[in-house]
Amino acid sequence: MTLIRPLKCSECPIRHSAVCSSCTEPEFQVLESAKTYRSYAAGAMIAEAGEQLFHLSSVVSGVGTMSRVTRDGRRHTVGLLLPSDFIGRPGRSVSAYDVEAVTEVTLCCFERRTFERLMAETPNLSSRLLELTLDELDAARDWALVLGRATAREKVAGLILRFALRGLEPGAGGAVSFTLPLTREALADYLGLTLETVSRQFSALRRDGVIAFDTPRAITVPSVEALGAEAAETGDAAVT
Amino acid sequence: MTLIRPLKCSECPIRHSAVCSSCTEPEFQVLESAKTYRSYAAGAMIAEAGEQLFHLSSVVSGVGTMSRVTRDGRRHTVGLLLPSDFIGRPGRSVSAYDVEAVTEVTLCCFERRTFERLMAETPNLSSRLLELTLDELDAARDWALVLGRATAREKVAGLILRFALRGLEPGAGGAVSFTLPLTREALADYLGLTLETVSRQFSALRRDGVIAFDTPRAITVPSVEALGAEAAETGDAAVT
DNA sequence: CGTGAGATTGACTATATTCAACCCTAGTGG
DNA sequence: CCACTAGGGTTGAATATAGTCAATCTCACG
Numbered sequence: 001m002t003l004i005r006p007l008k009c010s011e012c013p014i015r016h017s018a019v020c021s022s023c024t025e026p027e028f029q030v031l032e033s034a035k036t037y038r039s040y041a042a043g044a045m046i047a048e049a050g051e052q053l054f055h056l057s058s059v060v061s062g063v064g065t066m067s068r069v070t071r072d073g074r075r076h077t078v079g080l081l082l083p084s085d086f087i088g089r090p091g092r093s094v095s096a097y098d099v100e101a102v103t104e105v106t107l108c109c110f111e112r113r114t115f116e117r118l119m120a121e122t123p124n125l126s127s128r129l130l131e132l133t134l135d136e137l138d139a140a141r142d143w144a145l146v147l148g149r150a151t152a153r154e155k156v157a158g159l160i161l162r163f164a165l166r167g168l169e170p171g172a173g174g175a176v177s178f179t180l181p182l183t184r185e186a187l188a189d190y191l192g193l194t195l196e197t198v199s200r201q202f203s204a205l206r207r208d209g210v211i212a213f214d215t216p217r218a219i220t221v222p223s224v225e226a227l228g229a230e231a232a233e234t235g236d237a238a239v240t
Numbered sequence: 241m242t243l244i245r246p247l248k249c250s251e252c253p254i255r256h257s258a259v260c261s262s263c264t265e266p267e268f269q270v271l272e273s274a275k276t277y278r279s280y281a282a283g284a285m286i287a288e289a290g291e292q293l294f295h296l297s298s299v300v301s302g303v304g305t306m307s308r309v310t311r312d313g314r315r316h317t318v319g320l321l322l323p324s325d326f327i328g329r330p331g332r333s334v335s336a337y338d339v340e341a342v343t344e345v346t347l348c349c350f351e352r353r354t355f356e357r358l359m360a361e362t363p364n365l366s367s368r369l370l371e372l373t374l375d376e377l378d379a380a381r382d383w384a385l386v387l388g389r390a391t392a393r394e395k396v397a398g399l400i401l402r403f404a405l406r407g408l409e410p411g412a413g414g415a416v417s418f419t420l421p422l423t424r425e426a427l428a429d430y431l432g433l434t435l436e437t438v439s440r441q442f443s444a445l446r447r448d449g450v451i452a453f454d455t456p457r458a459i460t461v462p463s464v465e466a467l468g469a470e471a472a473e474t475g476d477a478a479v480t
Numbered sequence: 481c482g483t484g485a486g487a488t489t490g491a492c493t494a495t496a497t498t499c500a501a502c503c504c505t506a507g508t509g510g
Numbered sequence: 511c512c513a514c515t516a517g518g519g520t521t522g523a524a525t526a527t528a529g530t531c532a533a534t535c536t537c538a539c540g
Contacts, residue, residue: 068385070472076389078381089374096378123363130370134329137373138336140380141318145308147387148432149316152528184487192388197528199488215537216487232310392496424519437496439520455505456519 001044006037006108007060014084018058018108019132022124030118036109040101046087047095055109056088062105063181066097067189077190079140081105082166086132090116103181142233147192150232155191156201157230160211164221177220184216205230241284246277246348247300257324258298258348259372262364270358276349280341286327287335295349296328302345303421306337307429317430319380321345322406326372330356343421382473387432390472395431396441397470400451404461417460424456445470 009015009028020031037060040046047053049068064081078097081087087099093112110118119126146158164176180187184202188195205211210227212220221227249255249268260271277300280286287293289308304321318337321327327339333352350358359366386398404416420427424442428435445451450467452460461467 066381070385070389072472074389076385078384089378091371091374097381120363123360126370127366130366130373131331133370133373133377134331137377137380138329140377140384141306141337144318144380144384144387145310145316147384149310149314183485194529195487196489196530200528203488232312423517434497435518436498436520440496443520 001046002039004037004039004106006032006035008032012060012108014058014060014108017084019086019125019129020058022128023122024124027122027124030122031110034110034114034118038107038109040105040107042101042103044101044105046099046101046105046107047097049095049098051095052093053088053095054112055107056086056090056112056115057107057109059083059085059087060106060108063102064105065100065102065182065186065190067100068097075189076192077186079136080190085136086129088112090119090129102186146233152191152193152197153201153204153230154232155193156187156198157205157210157227158233159187159191160205160219160221161224161227161231163219164224164227175220175222176224177218180217180219241286242279244277244279244346246272246275248272252300252348254298254300254324254348259326259365259369260298262368263362264364267362267364270362271350274350274354274358278347278349280345280347282341282343284341284345286339286341286345286347287337289335289338291335292333293328293335294352295347296326296330296352296355297347297349299323299325299327300346300348303342304345305340305342305422305426305430307340308337315429316432317426319376319383320430325376326369328352330359330369342426386473392431392433392437393441393444393470394472395433396427396438397445397450397467398473399427399431400445400459400461401464401467401471403459404464404467415460415462416464417458420457420459 009020009032012018015021020028023031036055038055038057040062046064059081061083064087065077066079066081067075067077069075081099087107088095090112119129146155150158163178163180166178182190183195184198185195187193188198191198202211202213202216206213209222210230212222247253249260249272252258255261260268263271276295278295278297280302286304299321301323304327305317306319306321307315307317309315321339327347328335330352359369386395390398403418403420406418422430423435424438425435427433428438431438442451442453442456446453449462450470452462
């Protein structure tokens with residue numbers, strides 16, 4: 001982990017979606033003076049389940065995972081961390097999960113006590129955190145539906161779809177290409193599958209022309225609609 | 241649904257755990273004047289996915305489920321609703337889920353706009369809602385681990401354990417009896433299994449002496465520890 | 481050039497699902 | 511009063527799906 005020089009809030013890429021997004025200018029000045037940036041290399045642990053977590057933070061860039069291990073050693077990833085996601089929990093000093101940087105990750109950090117004080121003084125901050133948390137809760141419940149009821153093919157297609165839709169300008173209908181940040185094993189841990197099953201489903205989706213790839217990580221989706229048809233979502237709840 | 245006469249907040253069974261639990265006496269007086277009680281018969285729909293939801297509420301008594309149906313008709317229950325759980329989402333007027341009363345359910349209801357105003361005026365209310373939502377989020381993520389990684393036996397044992405621990409005075413070590421509020425089918429929808437598999441696991445756990453029952457719903461757990469050993473939880477995170 | 485992480489594929493197996501029959505109990509109506 | 515029915519539950523046999531174990535491939539990297 002390395003401390004790096006923070007960006008100005010006004011230049012921050014997650015300015016309009018993170019926990020601070022409904023703050024006013026004077027409030028940003030307070031945040032500026034309290035925040036620090038921390039950067040983690042790909043593969044580094046950001047926090048460990050059961051250990052102290054000294055900072056609350058927002059993901060500025062990069063991709064991380066939150067995971068947990070059962071008694072007998074099976075690992076399961078309970079959430080992805082993408083830019084603007086919040087890490088940690090006000091009022092709790094220990095992490096409930098292992099948090100790991102998948103790519104290089106930059107966090108905008110606040111000392112926990114400081115952030116708790118800021119929340120008490122800044123309704124814009126705490127109400128936005130409530131909103132973010134409610135969004136996360138909806139997403140977690142949607143995810144439970146996927147884990148509980150989807151087939152391996154649907155799970156894999158659904159996750160590829162999520163990556164395909166991220167950073168896609170709304171309305172674009174054609175082919176989409178992107179780089180998968182996760183290994184097959186990490187995908188499997190998230191989907192509740194084995195890495196072999198994930199690999200087989202990638203191959204099957206390629207055989208059926210739903211996706212294409214030369215290297216295992218560089219995915220092209222010729223038709224987002226066709227991919228969506230494989231994903232068996234609920235229909236009304238658009239993929240976040 | 242029938243309107244019934246509300247209890248006084250000071251006599252409310254969920255007084256110390258619901259969204260209102262950190263309110264002060266004067267704040268309770270405001271809540272008293274705004275709240276209504278609604279009662280639903282077992283089997284009644286409290287809300288439907290995609291439909292307007294006019295009230296935000298807390299479960300005072302009874303058991304409910306939140307569920308959703310995939311395009312092709314598979315139903316999955318994304319959460320149980322037990323006393324003190326909160327229904328609805330400030331800032332959203334449509335329900336994301338089907339909400340159904342499993343037993344008779346009594347709700348303490350607030351008109352949505354009224355509740356939003358109360359939240360803005362009452363930090364004790366909004367901060368408690370944040371806390372409840374964070375708890376729910378942790379529970380939802382723990383549940384994702386169960387759905388993603390547990391075997392049928394572990395899932396069933398884990399859910400029985402949750403019911404066994406609910407309303408159990410801390411420290412009690414001996415046998416526990418309780419009545420299951422859910423049918424085998426409802427359990428299956430929650431666990432991501434079929435009702436036949438759930439039934440088989442009940443039989444297997446009985447054969448192995450982990451649980452006992454005469455009627456399918458009246459469960460006795462001779463040793464909570466032995467049941468816990470079947471549940472394969474994460475170890476540190478106590479079952480809520 | 482050797483090594484190792486990540487990925488793919490095959491053969492076999494375990495687990496849960498599907499389809500089906502059957503049981504039990506609590507109504508309900510003739 | 512009793513036959514009939516329906517909802518909930520259990521169990522069995524056959525099947526499908528994903529998991530396990532193992533071999534092999536590729537590519538980056540020292």
